[in-house]
Amino acid sequence: MLQPITERTFYLPGANNLGVIATGDGDAIAIDTGLDKNSGRALRKALDAAGLQLxxxxxxxxHADHIGGNDYLLRNLPGVSVYAPPLEAALIEHPVLEPVYFNQGARPHTALRNRWLMAPRSPVQHILGDLARIERGEPQQAEVAGVAIEIIPVPGHSLAQIAVACDGVCFAADGFFGPAVLEKHGIPYAHDVAAQLTSLDRLAARDEHWFLPGHGELVARNVVGDQLSANRAAIERSSAMVLQALEAPGDAVAATARVVRKLYGEVALPGIPQYVVFAGAVAAHLSFLEQQGLAQVSLEADGLIWRRTAT
Ligand SMILES: [Zn+2]
Structure with a gap:
Protein backbone atom coordinates (compact mmCIF):
# COMPACT_ATOMS: atom_id res chain seq x y z
CA MET A 1 0.00 0.00 0.00
CA LEU A 2 1.16 3.53 -0.76
CA GLN A 3 2.48 5.27 2.33
CA PRO A 4 1.86 9.02 2.46
CA ILE A 5 4.86 11.30 3.04
CA THR A 6 3.27 14.71 2.44
CA GLU A 7 -0.05 15.75 0.95
CA ARG A 8 1.04 14.96 -2.59
CA THR A 9 3.94 12.55 -2.14
CA PHE A 10 3.89 8.85 -1.31
CA TYR A 11 6.07 5.78 -1.50
CA LEU A 12 5.69 2.07 -1.85
CA PRO A 13 8.14 0.57 0.66
CA GLY A 14 10.14 -2.48 -0.30
CA ALA A 15 13.62 -3.80 -1.05
CA ASN A 16 13.40 -0.95 -3.57
CA ASN A 17 11.41 2.02 -2.34
CA LEU A 18 9.32 3.44 -5.18
CA GLY A 19 8.36 7.11 -4.97
CA VAL A 20 5.03 8.55 -6.10
CA ILE A 21 4.02 12.17 -6.72
CA ALA A 22 0.31 12.92 -7.21
CA THR A 23 -0.25 15.57 -9.87
CA GLY A 24 -3.40 16.84 -8.16
CA ASP A 25 -5.83 15.86 -10.92
CA GLY A 26 -5.89 12.11 -10.35
CA ASP A 27 -2.65 11.35 -12.14
CA ALA A 28 0.66 10.19 -10.69
CA ILE A 29 4.37 10.20 -11.37
CA ALA A 30 6.41 7.17 -10.26
CA ILE A 31 10.03 7.55 -9.25
CA ASP A 32 11.70 4.27 -10.26
CA THR A 33 9.83 1.01 -10.80
CA GLY A 34 11.82 -1.68 -8.97
CA LEU A 35 13.43 -4.89 -10.13
CA ASP A 36 10.94 -6.63 -12.38
CA LYS A 37 7.34 -7.17 -13.39
CA ASN A 38 6.42 -8.10 -9.82
CA SER A 39 7.45 -4.68 -8.55
CA GLY A 40 5.73 -3.08 -11.55
CA ARG A 41 2.56 -4.98 -10.73
CA ALA A 42 2.76 -4.06 -7.04
CA LEU A 43 3.10 -0.39 -7.98
CA ARG A 44 0.14 -0.63 -10.35
CA LYS A 45 -2.02 -2.20 -7.63
CA ALA A 46 -0.99 0.41 -5.07
CA LEU A 47 -1.81 3.24 -7.50
CA ASP A 48 -5.18 1.62 -8.32
CA ALA A 49 -6.02 1.35 -4.62
CA ALA A 50 -5.18 5.03 -4.16
CA GLY A 51 -7.28 6.01 -7.18
CA LEU A 52 -4.25 7.34 -9.05
CA GLN A 53 -3.49 6.91 -12.72
CA LEU A 54 0.15 6.58 -13.76
CA HIS A 63 20.45 0.01 -12.68
CA ALA A 64 18.18 -2.96 -13.33
CA ASP A 65 16.64 -2.82 -9.84
CA HIS A 66 15.37 0.70 -10.53
CA ILE A 67 14.01 0.30 -14.07
CA GLY A 68 12.95 -3.37 -14.20
CA GLY A 69 9.26 -2.57 -13.62
CA ASN A 70 9.06 -0.11 -16.57
CA ASP A 71 8.32 -2.81 -19.14
CA TYR A 72 5.31 -4.23 -17.24
CA LEU A 73 3.87 -0.78 -16.56
CA LEU A 74 4.31 0.45 -20.15
CA ARG A 75 2.73 -2.71 -21.53
CA ASN A 76 -0.27 -2.60 -19.19
CA LEU A 77 -1.03 1.09 -18.77
CA PRO A 78 -1.75 3.47 -21.65
CA GLY A 79 -0.22 6.91 -22.01
CA VAL A 80 2.77 6.59 -19.68
CA SER A 81 5.97 8.48 -20.57
CA VAL A 82 9.43 7.71 -19.23
CA TYR A 83 11.81 10.47 -18.08
CA ALA A 84 15.49 9.88 -17.30
CA PRO A 85 18.72 11.85 -17.09
CA PRO A 86 21.04 11.92 -20.12
CA LEU A 87 23.57 9.07 -20.35
CA GLU A 88 21.42 7.00 -17.96
CA ALA A 89 18.70 7.16 -20.64
CA ALA A 90 20.99 5.48 -23.18
CA LEU A 91 21.59 2.58 -20.79
CA ILE A 92 17.86 2.29 -20.01
CA GLU A 93 17.07 2.07 -23.72
CA HIS A 94 19.87 -0.46 -24.24
CA PRO A 95 19.96 -2.52 -21.03
CA VAL A 96 22.46 -5.02 -22.45
CA LEU A 97 25.10 -2.34 -21.79
CA GLU A 98 25.01 -3.06 -18.04
CA PRO A 99 26.19 -6.70 -18.31
CA VAL A 100 28.51 -5.56 -21.13
CA TYR A 101 30.37 -3.15 -18.85
CA PHE A 102 30.47 -5.75 -16.10
CA ASN A 103 32.15 -8.05 -18.64
CA GLN A 104 34.89 -5.59 -19.70
CA GLY A 105 32.99 -4.64 -22.81
CA ALA A 106 32.64 -8.19 -24.07
CA ARG A 107 29.45 -10.02 -24.96
CA PRO A 108 27.97 -10.94 -21.56
CA HIS A 109 28.23 -14.60 -20.64
CA THR A 110 25.07 -16.38 -19.51
CA ALA A 111 25.43 -15.74 -15.76
CA LEU A 112 25.40 -11.98 -16.41
CA ARG A 113 22.17 -12.07 -18.40
CA ASN A 114 19.69 -12.07 -15.57
CA ARG A 115 17.22 -9.68 -14.02
CA TRP A 116 19.72 -8.39 -11.45
CA LEU A 117 21.97 -6.97 -14.16
CA MET A 118 19.81 -6.72 -17.27
CA ALA A 119 16.31 -5.25 -17.20
CA PRO A 120 13.91 -5.51 -20.12
CA ARG A 121 14.49 -2.58 -22.46
CA SER A 122 12.40 0.51 -21.97
CA PRO A 123 11.95 3.57 -24.15
CA VAL A 124 12.82 6.97 -22.67
CA GLN A 125 10.66 9.69 -24.18
CA HIS A 126 12.06 12.65 -22.24
CA ILE A 127 15.60 13.52 -21.15
CA LEU A 128 15.65 15.15 -17.70
CA GLY A 129 18.29 17.81 -17.24
CA ASP A 130 21.52 18.74 -18.93
CA LEU A 131 24.51 16.39 -18.57
CA ALA A 132 27.15 19.10 -18.08
CA ARG A 133 25.07 20.66 -15.32
CA ILE A 134 24.54 17.26 -13.66
CA GLU A 135 28.31 16.70 -13.78
CA ARG A 136 28.88 20.16 -12.30
CA GLY A 137 26.35 19.37 -9.57
CA GLU A 138 23.92 22.16 -10.43
CA PRO A 139 20.29 21.52 -9.46
CA GLN A 140 17.82 22.10 -12.29
CA GLN A 141 14.11 22.83 -12.46
CA ALA A 142 11.92 20.61 -14.60
CA GLU A 143 8.27 19.91 -15.25
CA VAL A 144 6.90 16.37 -15.42
CA ALA A 145 3.19 15.69 -16.06
CA GLY A 146 2.45 19.32 -15.15
CA VAL A 147 4.30 19.11 -11.81
CA ALA A 148 7.30 21.32 -11.04
CA ILE A 149 10.18 19.25 -9.67
CA GLU A 150 13.81 19.92 -8.89
CA ILE A 151 16.48 17.60 -10.25
CA ILE A 152 19.35 17.19 -7.81
CA PRO A 153 22.50 15.73 -9.34
CA VAL A 154 23.80 12.75 -7.34
CA PRO A 155 26.30 11.13 -9.71
CA GLY A 156 28.88 8.71 -8.35
CA HIS A 157 26.87 5.59 -7.59
CA SER A 158 26.02 5.71 -11.27
CA LEU A 159 27.19 7.91 -14.18
CA ALA A 160 24.56 10.64 -14.07
CA GLN A 161 22.18 9.62 -11.32
CA ILE A 162 19.64 12.20 -10.14
CA ALA A 163 17.55 12.67 -7.03
CA VAL A 164 14.14 14.34 -7.31
CA ALA A 165 12.86 17.02 -4.93
CA CYS A 166 9.16 17.89 -4.74
CA ASP A 167 6.85 19.15 -1.99
CA GLY A 168 9.54 19.04 0.71
CA VAL A 169 10.60 15.46 -0.09
CA CYS A 170 13.93 14.39 -1.55
CA PHE A 171 13.66 11.11 -3.44
CA ALA A 172 17.35 10.35 -3.14
CA ALA A 173 17.62 7.11 -5.16
CA ASP A 174 20.99 5.45 -4.45
CA GLY A 175 22.57 8.77 -3.46
CA PHE A 176 22.76 7.21 0.00
CA PHE A 177 21.83 3.89 1.60
CA GLY A 178 20.09 3.08 4.86
CA PRO A 179 22.28 1.69 7.68
CA ALA A 180 21.18 -1.96 7.27
CA VAL A 181 21.95 -1.83 3.54
CA LEU A 182 25.38 -0.28 4.19
CA GLU A 183 26.15 -3.06 6.62
CA LYS A 184 25.15 -5.76 4.16
CA HIS A 185 27.13 -4.46 1.18
CA GLY A 186 30.60 -4.01 2.63
CA ILE A 187 31.46 -1.58 -0.17
CA PRO A 188 28.60 0.68 -1.31
CA TYR A 189 28.49 0.27 -5.09
CA ALA A 190 30.24 3.12 -6.89
CA HIS A 191 31.14 4.16 -10.40
CA ASP A 192 33.00 7.34 -9.37
CA VAL A 193 33.93 7.53 -5.69
CA ALA A 194 34.92 11.23 -5.68
CA ALA A 195 31.56 12.16 -7.25
CA GLN A 196 29.77 9.86 -4.79
CA LEU A 197 31.32 11.72 -1.83
CA THR A 198 30.48 15.13 -3.32
CA SER A 199 26.90 13.98 -3.88
CA LEU A 200 26.61 13.11 -0.17
CA ASP A 201 27.60 16.69 0.67
CA ARG A 202 25.05 17.99 -1.83
CA LEU A 203 22.29 15.95 -0.15
CA ALA A 204 23.44 17.11 3.29
CA ALA A 205 22.97 20.74 2.19
CA ARG A 206 19.35 20.20 1.11
CA ASP A 207 16.54 21.53 3.24
CA GLU A 208 13.76 19.07 2.37
CA HIS A 209 11.87 17.66 5.37
CA TRP A 210 12.01 14.03 4.21
CA PHE A 211 14.60 11.88 2.44
CA LEU A 212 13.76 8.56 0.82
CA PRO A 213 16.71 6.36 -0.20
CA GLY A 214 16.19 3.70 -2.86
CA HIS A 215 17.14 1.10 -0.25
CA GLY A 216 16.48 1.83 3.43
CA GLU A 217 13.92 3.65 5.53
CA LEU A 218 12.31 7.03 4.94
CA VAL A 219 14.23 9.51 7.13
CA ALA A 220 13.44 12.95 8.46
CA ARG A 221 15.74 15.94 7.97
CA ASN A 222 17.10 15.77 11.53
CA VAL A 223 18.23 12.16 11.06
CA VAL A 224 19.53 12.21 7.51
CA GLY A 225 22.77 13.95 8.49
CA ASP A 226 23.83 10.96 10.58
CA GLN A 227 22.97 8.56 7.76
CA LEU A 228 24.90 10.60 5.21
CA SER A 229 27.90 10.61 7.59
CA ALA A 230 27.61 6.82 7.94
CA ASN A 231 27.67 6.54 4.14
CA ARG A 232 30.78 8.72 3.97
CA ALA A 233 32.44 6.58 6.64
CA ALA A 234 31.58 3.37 4.76
CA ILE A 235 33.03 4.77 1.53
CA GLU A 236 36.21 5.95 3.26
CA ARG A 237 36.56 2.56 4.99
CA SER A 238 36.18 0.88 1.60
CA SER A 239 38.95 3.02 0.09
CA ALA A 240 41.23 2.23 3.02
CA MET A 241 40.50 -1.48 2.59
CA VAL A 242 41.32 -1.39 -1.13
CA LEU A 243 44.52 0.53 -0.39
CA GLN A 244 45.42 -2.09 2.19
CA ALA A 245 44.82 -4.80 -0.43
CA LEU A 246 47.68 -3.21 -2.39
CA GLU A 247 50.18 -3.99 0.34
CA ALA A 248 51.51 -6.38 -2.25
CA PRO A 249 51.15 -5.34 -5.93
CA GLY A 250 48.41 -7.10 -7.85
CA ASP A 251 45.87 -6.73 -10.59
CA ALA A 252 42.27 -5.68 -9.97
CA VAL A 253 41.16 -9.32 -9.68
CA ALA A 254 43.76 -9.99 -6.98
CA ALA A 255 42.83 -6.79 -5.15
CA THR A 256 39.16 -7.80 -5.26
CA ALA A 257 39.97 -11.27 -3.90
CA ARG A 258 41.93 -9.73 -1.01
CA VAL A 259 39.08 -7.35 -0.12
CA VAL A 260 36.50 -10.17 -0.31
CA ARG A 261 38.67 -12.28 2.00
CA LYS A 262 39.06 -9.39 4.43
CA LEU A 263 35.29 -8.82 4.57
CA TYR A 264 33.94 -12.34 4.31
CA GLY A 265 36.80 -14.68 5.22
CA GLU A 266 36.92 -17.78 3.06
CA VAL A 267 33.25 -17.50 2.09
CA ALA A 268 32.61 -16.72 -1.58
CA LEU A 269 30.08 -14.03 -2.50
CA PRO A 270 26.58 -15.49 -2.98
CA GLY A 271 26.56 -15.36 -6.77
CA ILE A 272 28.22 -14.19 -9.98
CA PRO A 273 26.10 -10.98 -10.28
CA GLN A 274 27.05 -9.99 -6.71
CA TYR A 275 30.71 -10.74 -7.49
CA VAL A 276 30.90 -8.59 -10.63
CA VAL A 277 29.13 -5.70 -8.89
CA PHE A 278 31.56 -5.99 -5.97
CA ALA A 279 34.55 -6.14 -8.35
CA GLY A 280 33.17 -3.06 -10.13
CA ALA A 281 33.11 -1.16 -6.84
CA VAL A 282 36.70 -2.21 -6.07
CA ALA A 283 37.71 -0.94 -9.54
CA ALA A 284 36.05 2.41 -8.74
CA HIS A 285 38.11 2.65 -5.55
CA LEU A 286 41.33 1.79 -7.43
CA SER A 287 40.63 4.70 -9.80
CA PHE A 288 39.85 6.91 -6.79
CA LEU A 289 43.15 5.95 -5.11
CA GLU A 290 44.96 6.87 -8.33
CA GLN A 291 43.13 10.23 -8.42
CA GLN A 292 44.37 10.89 -4.91
CA GLY A 293 47.94 9.95 -5.82
CA LEU A 294 47.87 6.93 -3.48
CA ALA A 295 48.07 4.16 -6.10
CA GLN A 296 49.16 3.70 -9.67
CA VAL A 297 48.75 1.11 -12.38
CA SER A 298 51.31 -0.13 -14.87
CA LEU A 299 51.47 -2.72 -17.61
CA GLU A 300 53.66 -5.63 -16.66
CA ALA A 301 54.14 -9.19 -17.89
CA ASP A 302 51.23 -10.34 -15.70
CA GLY A 303 48.91 -7.60 -16.88
CA LEU A 304 47.74 -4.33 -15.36
CA ILE A 305 49.36 -4.26 -11.93
CA TRP A 306 48.27 -1.85 -9.20
CA ARG A 307 50.66 -0.80 -6.49
CA ARG A 308 50.77 1.81 -3.79
CA THR A 309 52.51 5.01 -4.75
CA ALA A 310 55.91 5.24 -3.04
CA THR A 311 55.79 7.87 -0.31
ZN1 LIG B 1 21.74 1.68 -8.17
Whole structure:
Protein backbone atom coordinates (compact mmCIF):
# COMPACT_ATOMS: atom_id res chain seq x y z
CA MET A 1 0.00 0.00 0.00
CA LEU A 2 1.16 3.53 -0.76
CA GLN A 3 2.48 5.27 2.33
CA PRO A 4 1.86 9.02 2.46
CA ILE A 5 4.86 11.30 3.04
CA THR A 6 3.27 14.71 2.44
CA GLU A 7 -0.05 15.75 0.95
CA ARG A 8 1.04 14.96 -2.59
CA THR A 9 3.94 12.55 -2.14
CA PHE A 10 3.89 8.85 -1.31
CA TYR A 11 6.07 5.78 -1.50
CA LEU A 12 5.69 2.07 -1.85
CA PRO A 13 8.14 0.57 0.66
CA GLY A 14 10.14 -2.48 -0.30
CA ALA A 15 13.62 -3.80 -1.05
CA ASN A 16 13.40 -0.95 -3.57
CA ASN A 17 11.41 2.02 -2.34
CA LEU A 18 9.32 3.44 -5.18
CA GLY A 19 8.36 7.11 -4.97
CA VAL A 20 5.03 8.55 -6.10
CA ILE A 21 4.02 12.17 -6.72
CA ALA A 22 0.31 12.92 -7.21
CA THR A 23 -0.25 15.57 -9.87
CA GLY A 24 -3.40 16.84 -8.16
CA ASP A 25 -5.83 15.86 -10.92
CA GLY A 26 -5.89 12.11 -10.35
CA ASP A 27 -2.65 11.35 -12.14
CA ALA A 28 0.66 10.19 -10.69
CA ILE A 29 4.37 10.20 -11.37
CA ALA A 30 6.41 7.17 -10.26
CA ILE A 31 10.03 7.55 -9.25
CA ASP A 32 11.70 4.27 -10.26
CA THR A 33 9.83 1.01 -10.80
CA GLY A 34 11.82 -1.68 -8.97
CA LEU A 35 13.43 -4.89 -10.13
CA ASP A 36 10.94 -6.63 -12.38
CA LYS A 37 7.34 -7.17 -13.39
CA ASN A 38 6.42 -8.10 -9.82
CA SER A 39 7.45 -4.68 -8.55
CA GLY A 40 5.73 -3.08 -11.55
CA ARG A 41 2.56 -4.98 -10.73
CA ALA A 42 2.76 -4.06 -7.04
CA LEU A 43 3.10 -0.39 -7.98
CA ARG A 44 0.14 -0.63 -10.35
CA LYS A 45 -2.02 -2.20 -7.63
CA ALA A 46 -0.99 0.41 -5.07
CA LEU A 47 -1.81 3.24 -7.50
CA ASP A 48 -5.18 1.62 -8.32
CA ALA A 49 -6.02 1.35 -4.62
CA ALA A 50 -5.18 5.03 -4.16
CA GLY A 51 -7.28 6.01 -7.18
CA LEU A 52 -4.25 7.34 -9.05
CA GLN A 53 -3.49 6.91 -12.72
CA LEU A 54 0.15 6.58 -13.76
CA UNK A 55 1.19 9.25 -16.29
CA UNK A 56 4.96 9.37 -16.01
CA UNK A 57 7.91 7.36 -14.74
CA UNK A 58 11.08 9.11 -13.65
CA UNK A 59 14.05 6.74 -13.63
CA UNK A 60 16.83 8.10 -11.40
CA UNK A 61 19.51 5.88 -12.96
CA UNK A 62 19.81 2.83 -15.19
CA HIS A 63 20.45 0.01 -12.68
CA ALA A 64 18.18 -2.96 -13.33
CA ASP A 65 16.64 -2.82 -9.84
CA HIS A 66 15.37 0.70 -10.53
CA ILE A 67 14.01 0.30 -14.07
CA GLY A 68 12.95 -3.37 -14.20
CA GLY A 69 9.26 -2.57 -13.62
CA ASN A 70 9.06 -0.11 -16.57
CA ASP A 71 8.32 -2.81 -19.14
CA TYR A 72 5.31 -4.23 -17.24
CA LEU A 73 3.87 -0.78 -16.56
CA LEU A 74 4.31 0.45 -20.15
CA ARG A 75 2.73 -2.71 -21.53
CA ASN A 76 -0.27 -2.60 -19.19
CA LEU A 77 -1.03 1.09 -18.77
CA PRO A 78 -1.75 3.47 -21.65
CA GLY A 79 -0.22 6.91 -22.01
CA VAL A 80 2.77 6.59 -19.68
CA SER A 81 5.97 8.48 -20.57
CA VAL A 82 9.43 7.71 -19.23
CA TYR A 83 11.81 10.47 -18.08
CA ALA A 84 15.49 9.88 -17.30
CA PRO A 85 18.72 11.85 -17.09
CA PRO A 86 21.04 11.92 -20.12
CA LEU A 87 23.57 9.07 -20.35
CA GLU A 88 21.42 7.00 -17.96
CA ALA A 89 18.70 7.16 -20.64
CA ALA A 90 20.99 5.48 -23.18
CA LEU A 91 21.59 2.58 -20.79
CA ILE A 92 17.86 2.29 -20.01
CA GLU A 93 17.07 2.07 -23.72
CA HIS A 94 19.87 -0.46 -24.24
CA PRO A 95 19.96 -2.52 -21.03
CA VAL A 96 22.46 -5.02 -22.45
CA LEU A 97 25.10 -2.34 -21.79
CA GLU A 98 25.01 -3.06 -18.04
CA PRO A 99 26.19 -6.70 -18.31
CA VAL A 100 28.51 -5.56 -21.13
CA TYR A 101 30.37 -3.15 -18.85
CA PHE A 102 30.47 -5.75 -16.10
CA ASN A 103 32.15 -8.05 -18.64
CA GLN A 104 34.89 -5.59 -19.70
CA GLY A 105 32.99 -4.64 -22.81
CA ALA A 106 32.64 -8.19 -24.07
CA ARG A 107 29.45 -10.02 -24.96
CA PRO A 108 27.97 -10.94 -21.56
CA HIS A 109 28.23 -14.60 -20.64
CA THR A 110 25.07 -16.38 -19.51
CA ALA A 111 25.43 -15.74 -15.76
CA LEU A 112 25.40 -11.98 -16.41
CA ARG A 113 22.17 -12.07 -18.40
CA ASN A 114 19.69 -12.07 -15.57
CA ARG A 115 17.22 -9.68 -14.02
CA TRP A 116 19.72 -8.39 -11.45
CA LEU A 117 21.97 -6.97 -14.16
CA MET A 118 19.81 -6.72 -17.27
CA ALA A 119 16.31 -5.25 -17.20
CA PRO A 120 13.91 -5.51 -20.12
CA ARG A 121 14.49 -2.58 -22.46
CA SER A 122 12.40 0.51 -21.97
CA PRO A 123 11.95 3.57 -24.15
CA VAL A 124 12.82 6.97 -22.67
CA GLN A 125 10.66 9.69 -24.18
CA HIS A 126 12.06 12.65 -22.24
CA ILE A 127 15.60 13.52 -21.15
CA LEU A 128 15.65 15.15 -17.70
CA GLY A 129 18.29 17.81 -17.24
CA ASP A 130 21.52 18.74 -18.93
CA LEU A 131 24.51 16.39 -18.57
CA ALA A 132 27.15 19.10 -18.08
CA ARG A 133 25.07 20.66 -15.32
CA ILE A 134 24.54 17.26 -13.66
CA GLU A 135 28.31 16.70 -13.78
CA ARG A 136 28.88 20.16 -12.30
CA GLY A 137 26.35 19.37 -9.57
CA GLU A 138 23.92 22.16 -10.43
CA PRO A 139 20.29 21.52 -9.46
CA GLN A 140 17.82 22.10 -12.29
CA GLN A 141 14.11 22.83 -12.46
CA ALA A 142 11.92 20.61 -14.60
CA GLU A 143 8.27 19.91 -15.25
CA VAL A 144 6.90 16.37 -15.42
CA ALA A 145 3.19 15.69 -16.06
CA GLY A 146 2.45 19.32 -15.15
CA VAL A 147 4.30 19.11 -11.81
CA ALA A 148 7.30 21.32 -11.04
CA ILE A 149 10.18 19.25 -9.67
CA GLU A 150 13.81 19.92 -8.89
CA ILE A 151 16.48 17.60 -10.25
CA ILE A 152 19.35 17.19 -7.81
CA PRO A 153 22.50 15.73 -9.34
CA VAL A 154 23.80 12.75 -7.34
CA PRO A 155 26.30 11.13 -9.71
CA GLY A 156 28.88 8.71 -8.35
CA HIS A 157 26.87 5.59 -7.59
CA SER A 158 26.02 5.71 -11.27
CA LEU A 159 27.19 7.91 -14.18
CA ALA A 160 24.56 10.64 -14.07
CA GLN A 161 22.18 9.62 -11.32
CA ILE A 162 19.64 12.20 -10.14
CA ALA A 163 17.55 12.67 -7.03
CA VAL A 164 14.14 14.34 -7.31
CA ALA A 165 12.86 17.02 -4.93
CA CYS A 166 9.16 17.89 -4.74
CA ASP A 167 6.85 19.15 -1.99
CA GLY A 168 9.54 19.04 0.71
CA VAL A 169 10.60 15.46 -0.09
CA CYS A 170 13.93 14.39 -1.55
CA PHE A 171 13.66 11.11 -3.44
CA ALA A 172 17.35 10.35 -3.14
CA ALA A 173 17.62 7.11 -5.16
CA ASP A 174 20.99 5.45 -4.45
CA GLY A 175 22.57 8.77 -3.46
CA PHE A 176 22.76 7.21 0.00
CA PHE A 177 21.83 3.89 1.60
CA GLY A 178 20.09 3.08 4.86
CA PRO A 179 22.28 1.69 7.68
CA ALA A 180 21.18 -1.96 7.27
CA VAL A 181 21.95 -1.83 3.54
CA LEU A 182 25.38 -0.28 4.19
CA GLU A 183 26.15 -3.06 6.62
CA LYS A 184 25.15 -5.76 4.16
CA HIS A 185 27.13 -4.46 1.18
CA GLY A 186 30.60 -4.01 2.63
CA ILE A 187 31.46 -1.58 -0.17
CA PRO A 188 28.60 0.68 -1.31
CA TYR A 189 28.49 0.27 -5.09
CA ALA A 190 30.24 3.12 -6.89
CA HIS A 191 31.14 4.16 -10.40
CA ASP A 192 33.00 7.34 -9.37
CA VAL A 193 33.93 7.53 -5.69
CA ALA A 194 34.92 11.23 -5.68
CA ALA A 195 31.56 12.16 -7.25
CA GLN A 196 29.77 9.86 -4.79
CA LEU A 197 31.32 11.72 -1.83
CA THR A 198 30.48 15.13 -3.32
CA SER A 199 26.90 13.98 -3.88
CA LEU A 200 26.61 13.11 -0.17
CA ASP A 201 27.60 16.69 0.67
CA ARG A 202 25.05 17.99 -1.83
CA LEU A 203 22.29 15.95 -0.15
CA ALA A 204 23.44 17.11 3.29
CA ALA A 205 22.97 20.74 2.19
CA ARG A 206 19.35 20.20 1.11
CA ASP A 207 16.54 21.53 3.24
CA GLU A 208 13.76 19.07 2.37
CA HIS A 209 11.87 17.66 5.37
CA TRP A 210 12.01 14.03 4.21
CA PHE A 211 14.60 11.88 2.44
CA LEU A 212 13.76 8.56 0.82
CA PRO A 213 16.71 6.36 -0.20
CA GLY A 214 16.19 3.70 -2.86
CA HIS A 215 17.14 1.10 -0.25
CA GLY A 216 16.48 1.83 3.43
CA GLU A 217 13.92 3.65 5.53
CA LEU A 218 12.31 7.03 4.94
CA VAL A 219 14.23 9.51 7.13
CA ALA A 220 13.44 12.95 8.46
CA ARG A 221 15.74 15.94 7.97
CA ASN A 222 17.10 15.77 11.53
CA VAL A 223 18.23 12.16 11.06
CA VAL A 224 19.53 12.21 7.51
CA GLY A 225 22.77 13.95 8.49
CA ASP A 226 23.83 10.96 10.58
CA GLN A 227 22.97 8.56 7.76
CA LEU A 228 24.90 10.60 5.21
CA SER A 229 27.90 10.61 7.59
CA ALA A 230 27.61 6.82 7.94
CA ASN A 231 27.67 6.54 4.14
CA ARG A 232 30.78 8.72 3.97
CA ALA A 233 32.44 6.58 6.64
CA ALA A 234 31.58 3.37 4.76
CA ILE A 235 33.03 4.77 1.53
CA GLU A 236 36.21 5.95 3.26
CA ARG A 237 36.56 2.56 4.99
CA SER A 238 36.18 0.88 1.60
CA SER A 239 38.95 3.02 0.09
CA ALA A 240 41.23 2.23 3.02
CA MET A 241 40.50 -1.48 2.59
CA VAL A 242 41.32 -1.39 -1.13
CA LEU A 243 44.52 0.53 -0.39
CA GLN A 244 45.42 -2.09 2.19
CA ALA A 245 44.82 -4.80 -0.43
CA LEU A 246 47.68 -3.21 -2.39
CA GLU A 247 50.18 -3.99 0.34
CA ALA A 248 51.51 -6.38 -2.25
CA PRO A 249 51.15 -5.34 -5.93
CA GLY A 250 48.41 -7.10 -7.85
CA ASP A 251 45.87 -6.73 -10.59
CA ALA A 252 42.27 -5.68 -9.97
CA VAL A 253 41.16 -9.32 -9.68
CA ALA A 254 43.76 -9.99 -6.98
CA ALA A 255 42.83 -6.79 -5.15
CA THR A 256 39.16 -7.80 -5.26
CA ALA A 257 39.97 -11.27 -3.90
CA ARG A 258 41.93 -9.73 -1.01
CA VAL A 259 39.08 -7.35 -0.12
CA VAL A 260 36.50 -10.17 -0.31
CA ARG A 261 38.67 -12.28 2.00
CA LYS A 262 39.06 -9.39 4.43
CA LEU A 263 35.29 -8.82 4.57
CA TYR A 264 33.94 -12.34 4.31
CA GLY A 265 36.80 -14.68 5.22
CA GLU A 266 36.92 -17.78 3.06
CA VAL A 267 33.25 -17.50 2.09
CA ALA A 268 32.61 -16.72 -1.58
CA LEU A 269 30.08 -14.03 -2.50
CA PRO A 270 26.58 -15.49 -2.98
CA GLY A 271 26.56 -15.36 -6.77
CA ILE A 272 28.22 -14.19 -9.98
CA PRO A 273 26.10 -10.98 -10.28
CA GLN A 274 27.05 -9.99 -6.71
CA TYR A 275 30.71 -10.74 -7.49
CA VAL A 276 30.90 -8.59 -10.63
CA VAL A 277 29.13 -5.70 -8.89
CA PHE A 278 31.56 -5.99 -5.97
CA ALA A 279 34.55 -6.14 -8.35
CA GLY A 280 33.17 -3.06 -10.13
CA ALA A 281 33.11 -1.16 -6.84
CA VAL A 282 36.70 -2.21 -6.07
CA ALA A 283 37.71 -0.94 -9.54
CA ALA A 284 36.05 2.41 -8.74
CA HIS A 285 38.11 2.65 -5.55
CA LEU A 286 41.33 1.79 -7.43
CA SER A 287 40.63 4.70 -9.80
CA PHE A 288 39.85 6.91 -6.79
CA LEU A 289 43.15 5.95 -5.11
CA GLU A 290 44.96 6.87 -8.33
CA GLN A 291 43.13 10.23 -8.42
CA GLN A 292 44.37 10.89 -4.91
CA GLY A 293 47.94 9.95 -5.82
CA LEU A 294 47.87 6.93 -3.48
CA ALA A 295 48.07 4.16 -6.10
CA GLN A 296 49.16 3.70 -9.67
CA VAL A 297 48.75 1.11 -12.38
CA SER A 298 51.31 -0.13 -14.87
CA LEU A 299 51.47 -2.72 -17.61
CA GLU A 300 53.66 -5.63 -16.66
CA ALA A 301 54.14 -9.19 -17.89
CA ASP A 302 51.23 -10.34 -15.70
CA GLY A 303 48.91 -7.60 -16.88
CA LEU A 304 47.74 -4.33 -15.36
CA ILE A 305 49.36 -4.26 -11.93
CA TRP A 306 48.27 -1.85 -9.20
CA ARG A 307 50.66 -0.80 -6.49
CA ARG A 308 50.77 1.81 -3.79
CA THR A 309 52.51 5.01 -4.75
CA ALA A 310 55.91 5.24 -3.04
CA THR A 311 55.79 7.87 -0.31
ZN1 LIG B 1 21.74 1.68 -8.17
Missing amino acids: RAIINTHH
